[in-house]
Amino acid sequence: MPDNWGFVAAAYGLTAAVLLMYWRRLARRERDLDTLRRRRP
């Protein structure tokens, strides 16, 4: 059977991309919350 490296790349790539997006979403919301907190005395 051929190696289908394309599929391997797709699977690993998708996983990395989605997990990275979630990680950055967490970071962004933390930053937004920080700025919100700093605006309130």
Add this chain to the structure above:
Amino acid sequence: MVKTLGWLAGAGLLVGLIMAFGVAPREVTQGNVQRIMYVHVPLILASYVAFGVLAIASVVYLARRHPAADRVAHASGEVGVLFVGLGIATGSIWGKPTWGTWWTWDARLTSVAILFVMYLGYLLLRGTIDDPERAARYCAVLGIVAALDIPLVHFSVYWWRTLHQPPSLMKPGGFTGSTSILWPLLINLLAFVLLYAYFVARRVRLLRSEAEVTA
């Protein structure tokens, strides 16, 4: 504390990745595409951990009404749905070259798909209720219903697929038991569970901060 979890998870994922391509052998029948197993299986199993934690946290919340329990359930649900969704996608990508199809209604795939939709509904319920206290209560009830439903789903689907019908599909990546397959799998499993824990910890902290700010 959360940071250490993050570093541990990152290290685990890196080691896991190296092992999946460096240590694990090229599979005999499927070729290198079988390496997808080293993300697919850990993702699914880690999501089971997530849903188990969600169930326990739901019970704890109804018993004690600790907001922390509700936050853990919420975060666990988010990460669980994320992981199981990715698990289904990677499984599908693995299935196309090996089985010839993106999807099949065999017992395991059907059960996991039902799980995904159930807990997606959990997140939708969370999103729709504005009152945080009511959301916590209702989602706890739903979390427990979903958890108790899992064995029912498992058996009904399994009987549907196997009675009067011999199991026709071989799960890709059958276990030969060799250590060069087992170790990369275990390391990756540990890495993804650590990642789950890190994501949940960070999400819970975020939820707590959000609650304090809106209070």
Add this chain to the structure above:
Amino acid sequence: MSYARRALAIAWKDLAVERRSKETLNALVFFSLLLLFVFQFTLGSDRERLAAVLPGVLWLGFVLSALLALGRTFLVEREHDCWEGLLLAPGDKSAIYLGKLVGNLALMLLVEALVLGLFVVFFDIDLGRALPGLLVVVLLGTLGLAAVGTLFAAMTANIRARELLFPVLLLPVQVPVLLATVKATEGLLQGEPLGAVAHWVKLLVAADTIYVVLSLLTFDVVLEG
């Protein structure tokens, strides 16, 4: 008032309201007739395909009717501002659940009997020996749907996207019940005795028990506010 009497009072009230207005009943009957016609258009002439698809279509009709009926369970309380009345009711609120469940069950079984009757007549189906077993399966399946459906109906009663969220929450959870009822109905209609589909019946009994007990225990939590 005793627990049982309170539950029965609620069931009786709902059924009396329904008997007078017949809103839900009319909608369900009309919908079932529609299903019958569509089924006839697509498969009426092909007896074999009809027999193969019948269990699924029958239960599809039952489920969609159930969604309609269950979605309206707390409609009266909502529309006439009686929701607070439910919240402030004294004593064990699970009596309300039981009452609603009995009411829903009665309504759903009535419609199902009608649908089944129509199907038998219009498609010349011979139920024969299958009937007693079929009644058991229909009763157990309907109880499963109603048990979780009543709980979820209460949960979604006052939510923004109620009409969308209710089926989204209910249907995935009900897959085991649907699988069991359809497969059991299929077996029975093919002439198998009830014993041959015993595992499905046992699953239904287990599911119904879990759902009813869990709902009784958690209904108070839902009606806290």
